Amino acid sequence: MRDNDASETSRREAPTRRDYVKYGGSVVGGGLLAGCTGGSGDESTSESATASESTESTEENTSYEVCISPVGCVEFDSVPDRVLTYSINYVDMAVAFGYGEAINAMPTERLYTGYYDQLPDVEFDPSTRMTSSYDNKELIYDVDPDLILLDPTWFSIYNEYYDFDEDDVEEIEENVASYFGNRFSRSHNNRVDQSVENYEFYTAWELYNKVAQVFRETEKQQALKRVRDDLVSLVEANLPPEDERPTVALVAMNDWGVFSPYKIDNEGYGVSHYRPLGVRDVFAESDRTYESDAGTYDLEAMLEIDPDVLIHNFGTGGFDERYQSMLELKDDPVGSELSAVQNDRLYGGGDSMQGPIYNIFQIEMAAKQIYPEQFGAFPTYNDDGTYDIPEDEQLFDRQRVADIINGDI
Known part of the structure; x- marks a missing residue:
C-alpha cells in the first residue's frame, strides 16, 4: 500500500485535469508519478522480467522462456503468431502489444471494441476470428495454434462443467501447443486454494508483463503502464x-x-x-x-x-x-x-x-x-x-x- 506521505505528495504535485488537457501528451511523457510506480498500491510491481534473460534476442540463439504460475516455464523458439484464447483480457493484451493479428480464435461475442475505436490507427475485428469454447478439442486441432492463452487449471477447478480433464490438457500440450495463463488472479477465487498448491496471484500489470514477455514487447507494456500510472496520479490528486x-x-x-x-x-x-x-x-x-x-x-x-x-x-x-x-x-x-x-x-x-x-x-x-x-x-x-x-x-x-x-x- 502507498504510505500517507507518498499519497500527499502525489496530491500536491499531480496536475489537474485542465492542466493535463492543456499540455497534452507532454504531461504523459513528463512522468507525473510521485512515490511508488504502482499508483493505487495494488499495481506496484518491478518491471524486471521473471523470465529467463534469454528473452533478449541474440544472433546465436533466439529461443526464450517465460514463466507463469500455475503453468511453470514455457519455452518459445519464436514469437507465437497463431494464438487461441478463451478470455478477452488476453485478446486485449495481444492488441496492446501489437499482436492482435496473432489471435486466431477467441470468445468473439463478448469483446467490446469501443475502446479501440477511440485509438487512431488501432484496429481489431473480432468477427474475422473463429469462436472458441473452453472444451472444444476439435477446434483446437483445427486452429493448430502456437500457443493457448488459458490457465489449464480452469478445467480441474471447474471440472463439473466440462468434459475436459488433465489428460486432455496433456494431449493438447503434446500434440498442439502449450497452455499459458493465470485466470484466478482476477478474483482470488477460494476454489483455487482447495485445488492447486502454491498458486501465485498477480496484479493486472504483473500479468500483462508476463504476456508481454511472450510477445517480446515488454517496452510497450512498460510504456502503457506509465500512461496508466500518470492517469492514476491525475485522478488521485483531484x-x-x-x-x-x-x-x-x-x-x-x-x-x-x-x-x-x-x-x-x-x-x-x-x-x-x-x-x-x-x-x-x-x-x-x-x-x-x-x-x-x-x-x-x-x-x-x-x-x-x-x-x-x-x-x-x-x-x-x-x-x-x-x-x-x-x-x-x-x-x-x-x-x-x-x-x-x-x-x-x-x-x-x-x-x-x-x-x-x-x-x-x-x-x-x-x-x-x-x-x-x-x-x-x-x-x-x-x-x-x-x-x-x-x-x-x-x-x-x-x-x-x-x-x-x-x-x-
Whole structure:
C-alpha cells in the first residue's frame, strides 16, 4: 500500500485535469508519478522480467522462456503468431502489444471494441476470428495454434462443467501447443486454494508483463503502464474529500431484482480500475460477495443500503441484458425508491476481464461515473455502443496510447 506521505505528495504535485488537457501528451511523457510506480498500491510491481534473460534476442540463439504460475516455464523458439484464447483480457493484451493479428480464435461475442475505436490507427475485428469454447478439442486441432492463452487449471477447478480433464490438457500440450495463463488472479477465487498448491496471484500489470514477455514487447507494456500510472496520479490528486464522496455498489443482476455484490477492495485484478478512486464501497464490510458465493441482495435489502451510485459489472457498451434489465428499476415500486435510480446514477461499468487498453479506459470511465463534478460526466452510449468524450474532458492522451501500440515508444 502507498504510505500517507507518498499519497500527499502525489496530491500536491499531480496536475489537474485542465492542466493535463492543456499540455497534452507532454504531461504523459513528463512522468507525473510521485512515490511508488504502482499508483493505487495494488499495481506496484518491478518491471524486471521473471523470465529467463534469454528473452533478449541474440544472433546465436533466439529461443526464450517465460514463466507463469500455475503453468511453470514455457519455452518459445519464436514469437507465437497463431494464438487461441478463451478470455478477452488476453485478446486485449495481444492488441496492446501489437499482436492482435496473432489471435486466431477467441470468445468473439463478448469483446467490446469501443475502446479501440477511440485509438487512431488501432484496429481489431473480432468477427474475422473463429469462436472458441473452453472444451472444444476439435477446434483446437483445427486452429493448430502456437500457443493457448488459458490457465489449464480452469478445467480441474471447474471440472463439473466440462468434459475436459488433465489428460486432455496433456494431449493438447503434446500434440498442439502449450497452455499459458493465470485466470484466478482476477478474483482470488477460494476454489483455487482447495485445488492447486502454491498458486501465485498477480496484479493486472504483473500479468500483462508476463504476456508481454511472450510477445517480446515488454517496452510497450512498460510504456502503457506509465500512461496508466500518470492517469492514476491525475485522478488521485483531484478526488473530493472522503466524506464528500458518494457511496458505490458494484453488482451483477443475474436475475431480476437480485443483486450479486462485488467488493471493490478485494485483491483481484477484476476491480483494479476502481481501486485508485478511493471509493466508499457499500459492500466493504459485507460477508456476502460474488467471489465467495455467499449470498445476494434483493431489492428490499439493497434499499436498506441505498447506495448513491449503482454500477453493473460487465455493462460496457450498454448491450448487456442484465444491465438493461437493471435500468428497469425506475419502473419498479421498490426499485424506484433507490437514491441511485432517483438521481440517475445507474451505470454500466467496465469489464473485469481487462487487458492494458481496457484498464486505462476503464479507470477514466469509473472516475467520470463516480465523480462527474471532478472529471466530467460519462457520456451516453451511441447506438452502436461507442461513446464520445470531448477532447478537453479526456483524462489521458489517446494518440499516445495508439503510438505505443504501434511501436512509437
